[in-house]
Amino acid sequence: MLFDETFIFKSHECAKSFLSVLKEGGVKTRINETISNLPRDYVTGKMEDINRWLLALLEEREDLKDVIHLMHKKNLELKDRIDNYLKDKSKGDFLYTHDELKRDTVRAYTRLQEEIKNSDPDDFKSANGLLPELLDTSSLSIIHRLLKEQGILEECEEGYILKDDITGADIIYKAPAMDLRFCEGPAFSGLKLLTIFEPTIRYEVNVSIIDIIDIDLEELKLIMLACEMKSDDAVNMATDHLFKKSIIGLILKGVDENNGISAEELSLYIMDKWNSLKTFDNRKTELKLREEIVTAFISELKKAGIIAGNVNSLRIAPVKSRKKKR
Numbered sequence: 319m320l321f322d323e324t325f326i327f328k329s330h331e332c333a334k335s336f337l338s339v340l341k342e343g344g345v346k347t348r349i350n351e352t353i354s355n356l357p358r359d360y361v362t363g364k365m366e367d368i369n370r371w372l373l374a375l376l377e378e379r380e381d382l383k384d385v386i387h388l389m390h391k392k393n394l395e396l397k398d399r400i401d402n403y404l405k406d407k408s409k410g411d412f413l414y415t416h417d418e419l420k421r422d423t424v425r426a427y428t429r430l431q432e433e434i435k436n437s438d439p440d441d442f443k444s445a446n447g448l449l450p451e452l453l454d455t456s457s458l459s460i461i462h463r464l465l466k467e468q469g470i471l472e473e474c475e476e477g478y479i480l481k482d483d484i485t486g487a488d489i490i491y492k493a494p495a496m497d498l499r500f501c502e503g504p505a506f507s508g509l510k511l512l513t514i515f516e517p518t519i520r521y522e523v524n525v526s527i528i529d530i531i532d533i534d535l536e537e538l539k540l541i542m543l544a545c546e547m548k549s550d551d552a553v554n555m556a557t558d559h560l561f562k563k564s565i566i567g568l569i570l571k572g573v574d575e576n577n578g579i580s581a582e583e584l585s586l587y588i589m590d591k592w593n594s595l596k597t598f599d600n601r602k603t604e605l606k607l608r609e610e611i612v613t614a615f616i617s618e619l620k621k622a623g624i625i626a627g628n629v630n631s632l633r634i635a636p637v638k639s640r641k642k643k644r
Contacts, residue, residue: 321527321618323559326520327547333521336545345529355517359495363509365397366487371506375497382496389493396464397486403461407480413465414458415477422458464489527562528622535560565607568592569615573625573632581629585612 327333333349340347361371372390376383407413462478465471468490472479492512530538535556542552565588572587573579579587585607592605616632619625626635 320614321562321622323525323527323530323555325523325525325542325547325555326551327523327545328521329546330521332546333523336523336541336547339541339545340523340525340530343530343533345525347523347525350522350524352520352522353517354520355515358514358516360492360512360514361495361509362490362492362512363506364487365393365489365491367506367508368491368493369393369397371509372493374505379497385496393491393493396460396491397489399457400461400464400484400486400489403457404480404484409480409483411480412474412476413471413478413480414462419458419462419477423462426459464491526622527559527566528618528624530559531563531566535563564592565615566619569612569619570624570634574634577633578627578631580631581613581616582609584616584632585609588612 325333325336327336330349330351337347337349361368363371369390372386372393376386376390379386462471465480465484468484470480470482470484472481495511533541538559539552539556542555543549547555568588568591569584571591572584576583576587589605589607592603592607613629616625616629620635623635625632627633
């Protein structure tokens with residue numbers, strides 16, 4: 319539906335909290351669970367080859383300079399930490415106990431949970447900016463994960479044994495495939511493209527904008543953030559809500575001031591009012607509105623019992639009729 323707003327949450331509990339807020343305002347709706355699958359492309363290969371690829375990419379992608387620098391720095395830190403940890407160890411040596419790994423993992427998990435509450439999980443800079451701190455305070459769990467992925471750990475009753483010699487440069491690693499042009503040729507023959515599919519459950523709450531049109535924009539954003547919606551999503555939802563709310567307000571104002579106005583005349587009225595008043599960040603904005611868009615809005619408002627008539631003669635519906643239809 320044209321007026322439906324879909325609010326997406328990362329957990330059932332968060333969606334339920336939002337549902338409770340809506341219920342207090344007399345809005346009835348429910349939670350829909352859907353599967354979201356966003357494939358992610360990675361370049362995989364030896365750490366040394368990935369770092370060379372990043373440096374080649376750096377020369378061509380000025381727009382990704384900051385991200386590439388961060389990735390390269392992170393990889394060097396991981397490589398150095400692996401080399402320092404294994405410099406006095408060789409094949410067959412005992413590395414660490416189960417208890418040592420458990421304590422380190424708990425420290426890393428606790429620190430990550432604290433950070434996740436205040437960061438965007440899709441923000442590469444935010445996620446990777448935490449690595450140096452984790453390497454200083456909880457490096458064992460990171461080293462364990464990397465060595466386990468290489469298949470060179472043997473678990474015994476006390477802990478873990480090194481099955482084979484390896485250096486940080488030989489660690490098989492992966493990096494987001496920001497640009498595939500430089501993954502070809504002899505210099506990068508060891509690199510491969512890996513696509514990871516990781517389906518997740520999305521918790522959606524569908525609401526008609528008519529039911530929440532009286533909610534203040536800032537209040538709506540606060541409600542979404544309080545229910546742990548991602549900040550970027552909350553801002554985008556609030557912006558979309560404000561736009562639709564503004565168009566609806568201009569439609570109702572136009573029909574109220576010009577009883578019997580046509581859809582074509584209403585389109586011109588809305589654009590004239592918008593273009594004479596609306597600004598964004600102290601910049602003037604311009605609205606280009608096709609008649610069919612206004613007609614679609616009118617159709618929804620007629621279904622809600624707010625507007626009556628036809629596209630050639632529109633009027634505000636009587637309150638009695640509006641209540642009956644809603």
